[in-house]
Amino acid sequence: MKASDVAKYLIAKSDNVGDLITNKKLQKLLYYIKAWGLVYFKDGIIDDPFEAWVHGPVCRSVYFEYKEFGYKPLSLEYNGISSSEYIKKFEEENGKTETDRDKIELINAVFSKYSVHSSLELELLSHSETPWMDARSGLSPVETGNNIISEESMLSFYSSKLNGK
Numbered sequence: 001m002k003a004s005d006v007a008k009y010l011i012a013k014s015d016n017v018g019d020l021i022t023n024k025k026l027q028k029l030l031y032y033i034k035a036w037g038l039v040y041f042k043d044g045i046i047d048d049p050f051e052a053w054v055h056g057p058v059c060r061s062v063y064f065e066y067k068e069f070g071y072k073p074l075s076l077e078y079n080g081i082s083s084s085e086y087i088k089k090f091e092e093e094n095g096k097t098e099t100d101r102d103k104i105e106l107i108n109a110v111f112s113k114y115s116v117h118s119s120l121e122l123e124l125l126s127h128s129e130t131p132w133m134d135a136r137s138g139l140s141p142v143e144t145g146n147n148i149i150s151e152e153s154m155l156s157f158y159s160s161k162l163n164g165k
Contacts, residue, residue: 001094003030003048003059006107007066009090011076013111015083020073021115023066024055028122031057033110035131035154037103039162044151045103051146052135056126060146130157 010029014021021029030046037045050057066074078086095101114122126132131153139145 001045001047001103003034003046003062004065005090005094006030006033006046007059007062008076009087009107010111010115011074012078012083012086012090013108014115015076016087019115022071022073022119023063023069024071025115025119025122026066026074027058027063028056028119028126029111029114030059030062031126031149032114032122033107034059035158036106036110038151038155039158040106041099041103045106050149052132052139052149053146054142054144056123057132057149 031050034046048059095104131149135147135149
């Protein structure tokens with residue numbers, strides 16, 4: 001799936017529960033969906049790469065799609081439908097096979113687990129984890145960088161968390 005499609009789904013889910021989501025928080029949720037998707041599915045869930053930016057993992061294309069919001073909450077127009085209807089439509093269109101439905105279930109599980117945290121908490125969590133730290137190797141804490149966080153590093157790190165290591 002494209003990160004931008006999953007992003008819209010996450011924004012709709014936030015809207016639907018009356019919560020607000022910023023671009024920074026959206027980036028972290030997408031990253032954790034990417035990481036856990038690699039653990040549970042051979043082909044993952046999100047196709048787009050993530051870069052190790054100063055404030056944590058970022059999918060460049062999604063970042064620039066919502067950059068205009070700055071630190072303010074994101075909002076979407078759902079083409080004349082409600083956020084609930086948008087969620088249902090996304091799940092129907094992207095859940096045609098059992099594997100696809102399992103992927104949506106994982107997206108929802110990651111959303112439930114991580115969305116209760118603030119963007120700062122998610123930033124600090126990602127900063128404490130090997131994939132982001134490895135991709136930032138050689139950069140100062142405030143130095144701009146666009147190194148790709150490797151899928152192999154994500155798969156290794158999050159698989160080890162699953163296995164209790």
